[in-house]
Amino acid sequence: MPRSFTENEVIERIETMRRRRPDFKDRHITMSHGSGGKASRQLVEGMIIPALDNPALALLGDAALLDVEGSTIALTTDSFVVSPLRFPGGSIGELAVNGTVNDLACLGARPLALSAGLILEEGLSSDVLEAEVQAMAAAARAVGVPVVTGDTKVVERGKCDGLYINTTGIGLVAEGRMLGPGYVRPGDTVLVSGTIGDHGMAIMLARGELDISADLDSDTMPLWDVAQALMTAVGDDLHCMRDATRGGVATVLNEIAMTSQLGVIVREDQLPLRDAVVGASEILGIDPLYVANEGKLVAFVAPDRAEEALAAVRATPQGADAAIIGEVAVEPEGRVLGRTTFGGHRIIDMLVGDPLPRIC
Amino acid sequence: MPRSFTENEVIERIETMRRRRPDFKDRHITMSHGSGGKASRQLVEGMIIPALDNPALALLGDAALLDVEGSTIALTTDSFVVSPLRFPGGSIGELAVNGTVNDLACLGARPLALSAGLILEEGLSSDVLEAEVQAMAAAARAVGVPVVTGDTKVVERGKCDGLYINTTGIGLVAEGRMLGPGYVRPGDTVLVSGTIGDHGMAIMLARGELDISADLDSDTMPLWDVAQALMTAVGDDLHCMRDATRGGVATVLNEIAMTSQLGVIVREDQLPLRDAVVGASEILGIDPLYVANEGKLVAFVAPDRAEEALAAVRATPQGADAAIIGEVAVEPEGRVLGRTTFGGHRIIDMLVGDPLPRIC
Numbered sequence: 114m115p116r117s118f119t120e121n122e123v124i125e126r127i128e129t130m131r132r133r134r135p136d137f138k139d140r141h142i143t144m145s146h147g148s149g150g151k152a153s154r155q156l157v158e159g160m161i162i163p164a165l166d167n168p169a170l171a172l173l174g175d176a177a178l179l180d181v182e183g184s185t186i187a188l189t190t191d192s193f194v195v196s197p198l199r200f201p202g203g204s205i206g207e208l209a210v211n212g213t214v215n216d217l218a219c220l221g222a223r224p225l226a227l228s229a230g231l232i233l234e235e236g237l238s239s240d241v242l243e244a245e246v247q248a249m250a251a252a253a254r255a256v257g258v259p260v261v262t263g264d265t266k267v268v269e270r271g272k273c274d275g276l277y278i279n280t281t282g283i284g285l286v287a288e289g290r291m292l293g294p295g296y297v298r299p300g301d302t303v304l305v306s307g308t309i310g311d312h313g314m315a316i317m318l319a320r321g322e323l324d325i326s327a328d329l330d331s332d333t334m335p336l337w338d339v340a341q342a343l344m345t346a347v348g349d350d351l352h353c354m355r356d357a358t359r360g361g362v363a364t365v366l367n368e369i370a371m372t373s374q375l376g377v378i379v380r381e382d383q384l385p386l387r388d389a390v391v392g393a394s395e396i397l398g399i400d401p402l403y404v405a406n407e408g409k410l411v412a413f414v415a416p417d418r419a420e421e422a423l424a425a426v427r428a429t430p431q432g433a434d435a436a437i438i439g440e441v442a443v444e445p446e447g448r449v450l451g452r453t454t455f456g457g458h459r460i461i462d463m464l465v466g467d468p469l470p471r472i473c
Numbered sequence: 474m475p476r477s478f479t480e481n482e483v484i485e486r487i488e489t490m491r492r493r494r495p496d497f498k499d500r501h502i503t504m505s506h507g508s509g510g511k512a513s514r515q516l517v518e519g520m521i522i523p524a525l526d527n528p529a530l531a532l533l534g535d536a537a538l539l540d541v542e543g544s545t546i547a548l549t550t551d552s553f554v555v556s557p558l559r560f561p562g563g564s565i566g567e568l569a570v571n572g573t574v575n576d577l578a579c580l581g582a583r584p585l586a587l588s589a590g591l592i593l594e595e596g597l598s599s600d601v602l603e604a605e606v607q608a609m610a611a612a613a614r615a616v617g618v619p620v621v622t623g624d625t626k627v628v629e630r631g632k633c634d635g636l637y638i639n640t641t642g643i644g645l646v647a648e649g650r651m652l653g654p655g656y657v658r659p660g661d662t663v664l665v666s667g668t669i670g671d672h673g674m675a676i677m678l679a680r681g682e683l684d685i686s687a688d689l690d691s692d693t694m695p696l697w698d699v700a701q702a703l704m705t706a707v708g709d710d711l712h713c714m715r716d717a718t719r720g721g722v723a724t725v726l727n728e729i730a731m732t733s734q735l736g737v738i739v740r741e742d743q744l745p746l747r748d749a750v751v752g753a754s755e756i757l758g759i760d761p762l763y764v765a766n767e768g769k770l771v772a773f774v775a776p777d778r779a780e781e782a783l784a785a786v787r788a789t790p791q792g793a794d795a796a797i798i799g800e801v802a803v804e805p806e807g808r809v810l811g812r813t814t815f816g817g818h819r820i821i822d823m824l825v826g827d828p829l830p831r832i833c
Contacts, residue, residue, distance in 0.1 A: 142597040147627025157625060160599070164606040165589070167619040177621035179586050181645060184542045190588035190641055194626045226539050228550035229525070230590070230639045237502040239520070246524040259527040261537035264639075265517060266554045267507025268831060274632040279590045279624075281550055281641035285541060471628060 135159045147471075149359030149405075150464025176216050178286060185286035187222035189213055192279045196471045198241065200319040202311075202330025205278055206248030208407055208473060211335050212358065213282040214256050218340035219354040219410055221292045222284025224258040230279035231265045237275050245276060256335040258282070290344070294372035296352040301441040302419035303377060306339050306410050306426050307332065307434040309362050310390040310401030316472045318393065325396055327389040334408035338429045343412055346425030350415035357409050358473055360464045362438075363402040365411050366449045367463050374447050379439040379461060382454040402451075403464050405472045413441065495519045507831075509719030509765075510824025536576050538646060545646035547582035549573055552639045556831045558601065560679040562671075562690025565638055566608030568767055568833060571695050572718065573642040574616050578700035579714040579770055581652045582644025584618040590639035591625045597635050605636060616695040618642070650704070654732035656712040661801040662779035663737060666699050666770045666786050667692065667794040669722050670750040670761030676832045678753065685756055687749040694768035698789045703772055706785030710775035717769050718833055720824045722798075723762040725771050726809045727823050734807050739799040739821060742814040762811075763824050765832045773801065 135151075137159030145152040176189030193209045210227065217224045229249060233242065253260050260280075311332040318327055336356060343351050355365045362384075366377045379402075386401055394401045408431060414422040419437060426432035449461040495511075497519030505512040536549030553569045570587065577584045589609060593602065613620050620640075671692040678687055696716060703711050715725045722744075726737045739762075746761055754761045768791060774782040779797060786792035809821040 137599070140599055142593045142595060142599065142602065142627055144595055144627055144629065146593065147625065153625065157623075160603055161591075161606050161623065161625070164603070164610045165613070165620045165623070166610070167621065177586065177588075179621065179643075181541065181546065181585065181643075182544045184544065186541065186546070186643070188586055188588055188622055188641075188643060190590045190622055190639070191624045192590040192592050192626045192639060194592060194628050194632075225541065226537065226548055228537075228548055228641050230550045230552040230641070231521075232552050232554060232592075232637060233502045233506065235502060235504055239497070239500055239502065242502065243520055243524070246521050250524045250526070253525070260525045261527065261539065262548055262550055263517075263521065263525070264551045265507065265513065265521070266552045266831075267502055267504055268554050268634060268637075269504065271631055272554075272634040274628060277592060277637070279550070279552060279639035279641070281548075281588050281590070281639070283539075283541075283546070283548060283643060471626075 144470045145467045148464055148467030149364050150467065154463065176220050178220065187217050187220045187284040187286055189216040190279065190281040191216065192277060193473055194277050194471055195316065195473050196274055197319055198245065198275055200331055201315050203333040204245060204248050205276060206245035207252045208333050209278040209280045210249050210252035211333050211407060212473060213280040214258060215336045215356040215410070217282050217284035218337040219356050220284065220286060221290045221340060221344055222286045224256060224282055224284045224337060226259055226261045226283055227253065228281045229260050229263040231263065232273055232277040233265065233267045234273035234275050235267055235270045242276065256337055291349065292351065293353055294369045297369060297373045297375060297413045297441055298352065299375055299441050299443045300416050301352055301413040302416045302437055303439040303441065304412050304414065304419065304423055304426065304435060304437045305362060305385065306336065306432045308385045308387050309357065309406055309409060310394065310404035311387060312407040313361065313404035313469045313472045314390050314393050317469055325393055327393055329387065329389040332406055332408035334431050336408060336410050336431060339410060339426055339432045342425040342429045343422055347414055347418040347422045350418040351412060351422065352415070353413040354410050357406045357411050359405050361403045361405055362411060363449065363461050364464055370449050371447045376442040376445040377439060377449045378442055379449060379451045381451045383436055383438050385434045385436045399468050402461060404469065407473065494523070504830045505827045508824055508827030509724050510827065514823065536580050538580065547577050547580045547644040547646055549576040550639065550641040551576065552637060553833055554637050554831050555676065555833050556634055557679055558605065558635055560691055561675050563693035564605060564608050565636060566605035567612045568693050569638040569640045570609050570612035571693050571767060572833060573640040574618060575696045575716040577642050577644035578697040579716050580644065580646060581650045581700060581704055582646045584616060584642055584644045584697060586619055586621045586643055587613065588641045589620050589623040591623065592633055592637040593625065593627045594633035594635050595627055595630045602636065616697055651709065652711065652713055654713055654729045657729060657733045657735060657773045657801055658712065659735055659801050659803045660776050661712055661773040662776045662797055663799040663801065664772050664774065664779065664783055664786065664795060664797045665722060665745065666696065666792045668745045668747050669717065669766055669769060670754065670764035671747060672767040673721065673764035673829045673832045674750050674753050677829055685753055687753055689747065689749040692766055692768035694791050696768065696770050696791060699770060699786055699792045702785040702789050703782055707774055707778040707782045710778040711772060711782065712775065713773040714770050717766045717771050719765050721763045721765055722771060723809065723821050724824055730809050731807045736802040736805045737799060737809045738802055739809060739811045741811045743796055743798050745794045745796045759828050762821060764829065767833065
């Protein structure tokens with residue numbers, strides 16, 4: 114069993130992915146292209162990546178790694194279009210900082226600096242804007258990463274929804290650190306750093322479109338402490354981390370299963386879930402495995418180090434509810450299999466459509 | 474006369490700028506906050522920078538410089554919201570790549586990699602999107618910088634205007650390279666790399682709101698060759714470069730005058746102007762000095778090297794129309810003075826309002 118892929122194997126895998134690229138044939142953009150699920154993948158892999166073709170982009174991570182004079186620099190970008198701008202437990206400004214910090218953290222990259230690109234709608238209240246700039250500042254201070262450059266554009270009323278924020282981050286990867294779907298191997302234990310589905314459900318409830326009230330906050334938080342704790346505790350036996358945002362834990366597991374061409378088995382009775390999320394999910398008929406998180410990562414760890422890894426995550430303030438939720442197997446190749454409470458099993462597929470648009 | 478500022482002097486200047494910070498008192502965002510002129514400056518300096526307070530951001534450049542394990546990395550971000558998406562001479566995709574490349578180039582930073590954050594409006598034609606992704610790819614190839622990571626969000630109809638693009642770039646600054654408003658000194662020659670006002674006027678005409686037709690293309694192009702030519706030709710006698718986008722050459726000169734607390738004298742009869750720009754400006758009553766460029770930089774050079782610098786720029790494919798347009802003086806402190814063709818003079822102030830919204 115290879116510990117990791119050689120450069121040739123990585124190239125071969127990229128070639129395989131290229132051959133398997135989904136066709137993009139839709140004539141217009143629909144909300145489902147923003148879901149993080151199947152339609153998003155078709156758009157990104159079927160059109161955007163072929164056009165911008167280069168090896169770093171083809172690896173399909175949430176961030177790229179670059180060699181800059183011998184240092185490994187991670188670069189990641191995210192635009193935030195969440196509606197409403199403020200919701201229980203957070204707001205777009207906080208989300209914009211934490212989201213980009215978390216993409217860096219999952220690459221094992223110490224966040225160094227962020228940029229902020231603001232698109233403002235004419236007529237936006239200055240108080241609303243100031244609150245979000247302050248929220249960005251507070252989140253940046255909390256994780257110790259400065260916002261070093263920015264840009265502000267204004268568009269006419271009806272050409273934006275108050276405020277959109279792009280944050281791009283650079284981070285520094287420790288020498289020799291190898292993390293990513295290419296390092297996942299059969300037998301790996303899958304753990305999640307806390308309860309799942311909190312963010313997406315909190316946003317859905319905050320929109321007030323549903324006749325449900327529940328005491329549920331977004332989980333937006335930075336994951337650099339959790340990532341560091343994992344790296345320190347188990348070193349190279351940590352194989353991959355990914356934050357489970359749009360499309361939720363199910364989407365992350367599918368992406369890793371597809372990239373590694375291995376199977377992921379999820380023990381559905383082990384998923385850490387808040388009661389409010391379980392309740393809302395049942396009423397809405399939405400599987401919390403597909404609901405976005407903004408402060409949870411999924412980690413793949415060598416099985417003999419899994420308990421150590423779990424203890425390390427649980428010892429962080431952000432990881433108290435961490436749990437082992439499954440393992441990697443040779444089969445089903447490229448798929449995610451759920452073992453249900455009643456002993457049955459089901460294929461946990463990529464999300465089709467977008468049940469919860471604009472949650473980040 | 475100091476060659477450049479010491480670290481203490483830079484800190485002192487930041488403190489001075491802090492004390493002089495404009496108040497931001499507007500209750501709502503208006504289009505003029507996106508102009509690059511006075512209202513933009515009030516918003517950025519009066520609210521955003523104080524909130525996100527850190528030394529890199531306070532220096533107010535279009536990009537930040539970061540020390541990463543001994544290398545100097547430049548980071549810059551820009552969101553593009555131009556309307557229409559395609560215009561004579563270019564389109565939003567090409568603009569998004571060139572704009573960010575040019576911010577890096579003006580710091581003397583070799584562009585290394587770009588990120589792309591796309592915000593798409595539900596219902597956008599896939600052909601339109603693909604054309605812009607291809608335009609980004611072509612522009613990136615032309616300057617030899619890969620787009621290494623990206624993000625795609627979709628918002629409902631009426632919450633965007635087809636397509637907005639954020640590009641963030643990182644670049645590498647050669648060791649010891651010192652460029653910026655802090656290095657400008659009295660006597661410096663001011664040169665511009667070509668004709669001014671082309672981009673903004675081309676967009677204005679492309680919107681078809683005016684009953685004017687003119688054969689005028691946007692000047693969108695990458696300036697890394699021009700920047701390299703200047704650095705190679707005159708080395709440390711090149712003191713500052715800045716690309717003259719929103720708010721045009723007048724805005725760049727005002728920013729540098731304010732930051733350096735020196736005066737800039739513009740010889741208005743020396744400005745390189747296309748006939749079509751002169752004609753449209755007269756009809757519209759808009760001064761081309763305030764009209765955006767997307768492929769022109771302003772450079773400050775030691776006077777005894779100015780002719781060498783000019784020749785070097787003119788020798789590049791992008792700089793054939795370069796011209797010397799003025800010089801730096803001790804007075805008027807922090808202001809820009811125009812010497813007119815008739816021997817008179819006028820203060821060229823910061824832009825108030827936004828005569829040409831959404832030109833980038």
